[in-house]
Amino acid sequence: MTRRDIALLVVGIGIALVLPRVLYSALALRIVLWALFAVSVDLLLGYGGMLSFGHAAFWGAGGYAAALLAKAYQLPFPLAALGGIAVAMALAAPIGYLAIRRRGIYFAMVTLAFAQMLFYVVNELRDLTGGENGVQGVPKILPGISLGRTSDFYYAALPLVLIGFFVAYRIVHSPFGHVLVSIRDNEARAQALGYPTQRYKLIAFVLSGGIAGLAGSLFAIGNSFASLELLHWTTSGSAVLMTVLGGMGTLWGGGVGAAIVLLLEDSLSSVTEAPGIVTGAILIAIVLGFRRGLAPALHTAAVLAWARLRAMRAAREA
Amino acid sequence: MSVLETRDLTKDFAGFRAVDRVSLALDDGKVHALVGPNGAGKTTLFHMLTGFVKPSSGSIVAFGADVTGLPPYRISRMGIARSFQITSLFDRRTALEHVVLALHVADPVSLHFWTPERAVARYRERAIDILEEVGLGLVAARTADSLPYGQKRALELALALALEPRVLLLDEPTSGMSLEDVQRTIALVRHVRAGRTVLLVEHNMGVVAELADRVIVMQQGRVIADGGYEHVRHDPAVIAAYLGQIDA
Ligand SMILES: Nc1ncnc2c1ncn2[C@@H]1O[C@H](COP(=O)(O)OP(=O)(O)OP(=O)(O)O)[C@@H](O)[C@H]1O
Numbered sequence: 129m130t131r132r133d134i135a136l137l138v139v140g141i142g143i144a145l146v147l148p149r150v151l152y153s154a155l156a157l158r159i160v161l162w163a164l165f166a167v168s169v170d171l172l173l174g175y176g177g178m179l180s181f182g183h184a185a186f187w188g189a190g191g192y193a194a195a196l197l198a199k200a201y202q203l204p205f206p207l208a209a210l211g212g213i214a215v216a217m218a219l220a221a222p223i224g225y226l227a228i229r230r231r232g233i234y235f236a237m238v239t240l241a242f243a244q245m246l247f248y249v250v251n252e253l254r255d256l257t258g259g260e261n262g263v264q265g266v267p268k269i270l271p272g273i274s275l276g277r278t279s280d281f282y283y284a285a286l287p288l289v290l291i292g293f294f295v296a297y298r299i300v301h302s303p304f305g306h307v308l309v310s311i312r313d314n315e316a317r318a319q320a321l322g323y324p325t326q327r328y329k330l331i332a333f334v335l336s337g338g339i340a341g342l343a344g345s346l347f348a349i350g351n352s353f354a355s356l357e358l359l360h361w362t363t364s365g366s367a368v369l370m371t372v373l374g375g376m377g378t379l380w381g382g383g384v385g386a387a388i389v390l391l392l393e394d395s396l397s398s399v400t401e402a403p404g405i406v407t408g409a410i411l412i413a414i415v416l417g418f419r420r421g422l423a424p425a426l427h428t429a430a431v432l433a434w435a436r437l438r439a440m441r442a443a444r445e446a
Numbered sequence: 447m448s449v450l451e452t453r454d455l456t457k458d459f460a461g462f463r464a465v466d467r468v469s470l471a472l473d474d475g476k477v478h479a480l481v482g483p484n485g486a487g488k489t490t491l492f493h494m495l496t497g498f499v500k501p502s503s504g505s506i507v508a509f510g511a512d513v514t515g516l517p518p519y520r521i522s523r524m525g526i527a528r529s530f531q532i533t534s535l536f537d538r539r540t541a542l543e544h545v546v547l548a549l550h551v552a553d554p555v556s557l558h559f560w561t562p563e564r565a566v567a568r569y570r571e572r573a574i575d576i577l578e579e580v581g582l583g584l585v586a587a588r589t590a591d592s593l594p595y596g597q598k599r600a601l602e603l604a605l606a607l608a609l610e611p612r613v614l615l616l617d618e619p620t621s622g623m624s625l626e627d628v629q630r631t632i633a634l635v636r637h638v639r640a641g642r643t644v645l646l647v648e649h650n651m652g653v654v655a656e657l658a659d660r661v662i663v664m665q666q667g668r669v670i671a672d673g674g675y676e677h678v679r680h681d682p683a684v685i686a687a688y689l690g691q692i693d694a
């Protein structure tokens with residue numbers, strides 16, 4: 129880890145810890161879980177060059193699986209989330225296998241098609257999934273600890289969320305991650321060197337699906353509710369939007385994007401009739417203003433601020 | 447047994463025959479030059495030999511095994527390395543990172559997504575040796591997109607060498623190079639050919655004359671001459687093929 133990474137880590141954990149104190153807990157929980165979801169999209173898009181437009185499938189599959197497991201077997205939520213991850217990854221394997229054979233917009237279309245299929249299947253399986261009513265009354269269980277308030281669940285779930293972020297970080301900064309970026313940049317070259325590029329892309333896809341599944345599991349359990357909205361195509365779209373907004377290929381940009389989108393929606397919903405339109409307009413402005421997303425701009429600003437601070441201190445000492 | 451052999455290898459692009467029933471057997475340990483006018487099918491043949499283009503018909507045999515239709519990575523792993531006619535690098539990676547990436551391809555650690563990246567740091571020493579071998583020792587830390595053209599070509603060569611291939615396929619290794627770089631590349635190929643079979647596409651006949659033990663001439667997808675440089679140079683079919691070609 130570089131000093132910059134450690135600084136980012138400390139800042140990130142600090143923010144995560146105080147978030148429910150600054151905002152209300154439900155919003156804080158939404159932000160960290162969508163951030164993790166966006167990170168899973170960034171892992172694929174920013175590092176693998178694969179734009180998934182169907183990541184709601186994994187967020188939703190994780191959410192439904194965890195909700196059903198928690199409800200049927202009264203499982204502690206971390207175990208239910210583990211089940212959610214497993215289901216999401218099991219689903220990501222065949223979808224990824226077919227999707228990675230396509231590139232660019234075709235890849236996006238294949239992922240979208242599968243996500244839509246899952247949406248209809250889940251809707252049809254009413255006996256299991258409750259159809260349009262969703263899975264309601266999902267218990268939040270952790271032996272010996274009461275998770276009655278949303279802030280309780282937030283802090284109980286935070287370690288798992290942080291593990292999710294750490295896994296993404298670990299992947300990106302591993303030999304595998306480096307090969308993945310090389311494949312993104314020049315797949316033919318990587319093949320000529322002897323790398324089975326499809327295998328790398330598939331593994332990245334499944335890992336990304338697993339992280340999305342973790343986020344979705346915690347989201348459903350945290351809300352005590354799994355609904356079709358988890359699987360809706362706009363959910364996939366939001367995750368991509370957050371990633372692009374924050375800055376692809378940075379991981380933490382996904383967090384920035386999630387925070388901005390959700391804070392905007394939340395604060396605008398009380399002042400305007402059409403928060404969606406206003407949010408959309410602001411987001412378009414940001415995307416147009418910062419071509420590479422907000423993260424690089426924020427990074428530059430932080431570096432400048434740091435340099436200014438050091439200069440001031442040096443001036444004071446002189 | 448030849449290290450690399452084609453049998454009636456053919457490639458049709460939408461009705462256009464780019465490679466036409468080519469049957470070739472490379473001589474173990476020799477340097478072969480593949481020459482021919484623009485559009486003769488040399489690069490397409492290379493692409494088929496390395497799995498990047500699927501043959502329309504015919505077969506490829508490497509080290510006695512049928513490799514027709516195998517994906518590029520499998521062929522590379524068998525010890526058949528290639529460079530690209532159009533420089534193909536990872537723009538924002540340093541020269542050193544390029545060679546390290548090539549060196550750890552067969553190491554299972556490449557697939558470890560849970561291991562810190564320093565796990566591959568042990569390949570750096572060897573990578574620096576290879577970069578020095580191709581004359582890039584001083585620019586190891588520069589990114590590929592910042593290198594001048596000649597050095598990019600040298601990096602292509604370094605990548606192929608890092609794979610320690612038994613067969614080395616070089617598609618126009620000297621194209622666009624300064625005279626000095628061309629001389630350096632000739633010396634380099636002489637140096638690395640030991641124990642290897644080399645096939646190079648080359649338009650510069652000076653380079654061909656200096657390096658090639660055997661010259662294969664293609665025209666319109668077909669092999670029209672095959673033999674020693676002096677022999678091929680006086681072949682009437684070759685002279686006819688090259689009429690009007692300035693770079694012949
Ligand atoms: N993907 C493709 N689709 C259609 N035609 C192609 C394709 N690739 C090559 N060709 C055609 O096949 C012919 C042979 O091309 P190739 O690149 O193999 O020639 P070459 O001998 O390498 O030429 P040069 O010396 O210019 O590199 C050319 O006419 C080219 O236009």
Ligand SMILES: [Mg+2]
Binds near residue numbers: 488489490531
């Ligand atoms: Mg060519």
